Amino acid sequence: FARMRSITYPIFLEGCREIPSAKAEEVRKAYQLLEDTLEEDYVAGSSLSIGDFSCISTVSSVMGFIPIDRTKFPRIHAWINRLKALPYYEEANGGGATQLSTELLKLIEKRN
Numbered sequence: 001f002a003r004m005r006s007i008t009y010p011i012f013l014e015g016c017r018e019i020p021s022a023k024a025e026e027v028r029k030a031y032q033l034l035e036d037t038l039e040e041d042y043v044a045g046s047s048l049s050i051g052d053f054s055c056i057s058t059v060s061s062v063m064g065f066i067p068i069d070r071t072k073f074p075r076i077h078a079w080i081n082r083l084k085a086l087p088y089y090e091e092a093n094g095g096g097a098t099q100l101s102t103e104l105l106k107l108i109e110k111r112n
Contacts, residue, residue, distance in 0.1 A: 004062050017111040027066045038075035056083050064101020
């Protein structure tokens with residue numbers, strides 16, 4: 001969450017015109033940490049947990065403006081697909097994640 005905030009806050013509230021490359025790199029490092037953590041199907045092992053819900057809310061929002069490379073992070077992509085298959089995913093998370101990234105990218109485009 002902190003890494004997402006460090007990108008979104010300056011754009012939404014301070015008029016920043018781009019995502020700083022250093023901030024994007026911090027997010028990619030977090031992606032690597034998540035990739036390494038996903039030795040099993042979920043963040044805490046073989047069973048879905050509250051940790052998955054916590055992580056997916058941030059990851060699904062951030063990946064809209066800092067894409068996740070499928071080849072570099074195959075476990076993350078598989079994990080995201082497992083969570084997206086849940087019957088309540090879209091209502092609980094999908095729409096908000098899409099809206100956040102759409103609005104952020106619109107602001108960047110408008111300012112440039």
